[in-house]
Amino acid sequence: QAKLSGRNHYQLFNPADNQLTIEKQQLLHDIRQALKTDEFCLFYQPKVNMTNGEVFGMEALIRWQHPTRGLLTPLKFLPVIADSELEIEIGRWVLQQALKQLQFLHQQGYMLSISVNIASYHLQSDAFVSDMETLLAEYPDIGPEYLQLEIVETTALGDIGAITKVIRQCKDSIGVSVALDDFGTGYSSLTHLRHLSADTIKIDQSFIRDMLDDPQDYTIVDGVTGLAEAFDRQVIAEGVETVEHGLMLLLIGCENAQGYGIARPMPSDDVMSWLRHYHAEVGWVSASRLSLT
Numbered sequence: 188q189a190k191l192s193g194r195n196h197y198q199l200f201n202p203a204d205n206q207l208t209i210e211k212q213q214l215l216h217d218i219r220q221a222l223k224t225d226e227f228c229l230f231y232q233p234k235v236n237m238t239n240g241e242v243f244g245m246e247a248l249i250r251w252q253h254p255t256r257g258l259l260t261p262l263k264f265l266p267v268i269a270d271s272e273l274e275i276e277i278g279r280w281v282l283q284q285a286l287k288q289l290q291f292l293h294q295q296g297y298m299l300s301i302s303v304n305i306a307s308y309h310l311q312s313d314a315f316v317s318d319m320e321t322l323l324a325e326y327p328d329i330g331p332e333y334l335q336l337e338i339v340e341t342t343a344l345g346d347i348g349a350i351t352k353v354i355r356q357c358k359d360s361i362g363v364s365v366a367l368d369d370f371g372t373g374y375s376s377l378t379h380l381r382h383l384s385a386d387t388i389k390i391d392q393s394f395i396r397d398m399l400d401d402p403q404d405y406t407i408v409d410g411v412t413g414l415a416e417a418f419d420r421q422v423i424a425e426g427v428e429t430v431e432h433g434l435m436l437l438l439i440g441c442e443n444a445q446g447y448g449i450a451r452p453m454p455s456d457d458v459m460s461w462l463r464h465y466h467a468e469v470g471w472v473s474a475s476r477l478s479l480t
């Protein structure tokens with residue numbers, strides 16, 4: 188950095204940049220510390236089959252219980268550690284916690300799956316597959332298919348050949364399942380659908396949000412649902428906020444949903460009680476009965 192020369196030199200003295208770097212360094216330091224002092228936790232958001240109200244899975248979403256700033260969502264701190272060793276460390280921690288929760292749920296008789304968001308840098312790191320094997324070996328009672336890896340297709344999801352290989356190993360030799368997250372937002376969704384042999388496609392919430400008013404979004408949701416069916420993949424709609432969203436999805440033929448309209452992500456302490464008390468939206472269940480007859 189200090190070797191910057193000529194007319195770019197002034198950048199070194201830009202007070203705003205300097206401030207940013209200091210803040211970033213501070214944040215990195217705090218994140219490392221927080222990992223040691225156990226300030227991170229996972230929230231869980233249910234995934235439901237709307238035709239019968241079955242809760243078949245939960246997505247683990249990281250939160251930071253910050254001592255002074257309160258509860259922070261991932262976008263407040265994950266971007267700073269993107270593509271770094273720290274991102275891998277956090278990723279490992281998340282997998283460990285999620286497996287603990289999975290074991291607990293299964294012991295309580297709730298045979299759901301748990302999905303975990305995997306950063307592309309973590310996925311492409313050398314030890315990913317062997318780490319995954321080691322981790323799962325610590326939980327011999329859990330069928331590996333109950334753990335799902337959610338992968339976002341971004342431009343950062345670089346070398347498709349390398350990623351296809353990692354995913355194949357995870358699926359074929361370890362037996363975990365894989366979901367394409369935020370489907371439809373990337374530049375090469377269809378390429379990923381074709382090559383990554385994911386079990387599940389999660390339609391991005393941006394398409395669900397406006398599909399009742401926007402014919403183009405409706406068409407995308409309809410199209411992706413049809414594609415998933417043709418490719419024999421499970422499809423889940425993200426960001427289902429209202430009863431109407433659910434009804435429209437059922438008309439289209441997308442049975443699985445996740446969103447505030449079902450439940451917001453919740454702390455692990457609330458999960459059992461939520462599961463005991465959850466009732467399917469009556470309108471959804473009866474609508475799907477109607478469309479069957």
Ligand code: C2E
Nearest residue numbers: 248249260261281304305306426427428445446447448452
């Ligand atoms: P995502 O994996 O697509 O997760 C869904 C996000 O949408 C979550 O935000 C969730 O709280 C939010 N959401 C769920 N239902 C609704 C809804 O009905 N309406 C609206 N407006 N939002 C809804 P969150 O928890 O802030 O996470 C944001 C993103 O951060 C996640 O998007 C995921 O990409 C990433 N992320 C979260 N946890 C982890 C993690 O443990 N590791 C990694 N690498 N990334 C994570």
Ligand code: MG
Nearest residue numbers: 246304337368
């Ligand atoms: Mg996700």
Ligand code: MG
Nearest residue numbers: 368369389425
């Ligand atoms: Mg998503």
Ligand code: MG
Nearest residue numbers: 339368369391
């Ligand atoms: Mg997202």
